[in-house]
Amino acid sequence: MGVKILGTGVCFPETVVTNGDFTRIVETSDEWIVKRTGIHTRRMTGQPTYVLAEEAAKNAVADAKLSPEDIDLILCTTVTSDFITPSLACVIQGRIGAKNAIAYDINCACAAFVYTMDLAYMYLEHGYKNILLISAECLSKITDFEDRGTCVLFGDGAGACVVSRGEGGFASALGCDGTGANTLFARRHRNDIPFVDVADPQEIDHFPDAKDNTIYMDGREVYKFAVGAMATGVRDACEKFGITPGELDWVIPHQANIRIVQTAAKELGLSMDRFICNIAAYGNTSSACIPIALDEAIKDGRIKRGQKVCIVGFGAGLVYGGAVFEY
Structure with missing residues (x-):
């Protein structure tokens, strides 16, 4: 058995941010960025992540020539969800009308789409028919725009695909x-709790000091x-x-x-x-x-x-x- 891609879709923010734009906020240059990364432009948005995810999902379902009711599982990947709970997948399930689908999120950072494809394969083996995979990220929300080494790297966008059983192998x-884990992370500190002393994460997890x-x-x-x-x-x-x-x-x-x-x-x-x-x-x-x-x-x-x-x-x-x- 294999995984067959029935349709794909994307969504991008309208705002294009050039390398030149960064020269106004940090010490850098177009030449420096291109030579070290290969990046010329990226997209950024002030919209919720689910807006990009929804549009990419709708485009993928339409490209697959299916209706949202034909989807029986939605797997979403993101590190920039708009909510701690509910999951982005549940939000999208409701917004596109995929009423027959179960839905949940996966956090495997930049490798997450590969992980969802692997998960989809296993679900297809167990009888699921049409699975919607959505990866949506608004990294501009968690970018440190004072860090010249990282702020030029990231952009926002969403991609999606619908998969079903295929014959080509997987x-x-x-x-x-x-x-x-301490070489690449985004920390979220706990709020003060009125009943206990909350330890400084620096004392217990040995992660480098970084902005929340x-x-x-x-x-x-x-x-x-x-x-x-x-x-x-x-x-x-x-x-x-x-x-x-x-x-x-x-x-x-x-x-x-x-x-x-x-x-x-x-x-x-x-x-x-x-x-x-x-x-x-x-x-x-x-x-x-x-x-x-x-x-x-x-x-x-x-x-x-x-x-x-x-x-x-x-x-x-x-x-x-x-x-x-x-x-």
Whole structure:
């Protein structure tokens, strides 16, 4: 059994933020940003995350030529949900009218779309028919715009797809190294509790000092993890699928940094022509990166039926994952 993609959809904020815009708030330059990341522009919004998620979901369901009532499971990924509870998935289930679907969220940071694809495969094995996957992120909400090293990286956007049972096969390879959790995180401190003394998190968790509710990243350590994780995710998923990386038609990586992708491609012995990258236009949209790139490559005709595709992501946790399927 495999996973068949029936339809895809995306949604982007209207506001385009250029590298030049950042020169007005931090010490940086277009040349510095492009050379180190490959990013030229990114999108940002003041809207709720669920607005982007809803539009991407509706577009994917329409592209699949289904109605919301045909969906029996919604899996959402986000680190920027508008609510602590309910889940983004439940909000979207109600807003699009998918009354027959169960719904829940997954937090696996930038690798989360790969994890949801793996989950979808297992649900399809157990009789579910049409599963809606949505990755929606508004990283501008948790960006430290005083940190010149990270604020230029992130953007907002949403991608979605509808999947069902297919015949092309599926294999995944997921991994985690929690010892690196303190290299990439966004902390939310507890409120004062009237009955107890709340310990300072610095005294108990050994995480670096960082602003509440904003992203902290040790770029050097994350870079080292990412290069190895990306290559491992691709190799291991391909091995489980029964092919070599050289037999892949396409690799869709998490769009964190073009240099990470280039280094991983070299380690895998693959040409960059096999990698679908749109980081220049959208920056790092966390879990939304892969479904956004997937939608773009399907819609412009690069990805064709019968081709073998590997999606691979890495992110806070530290987590990584690769999955191979036939489109």
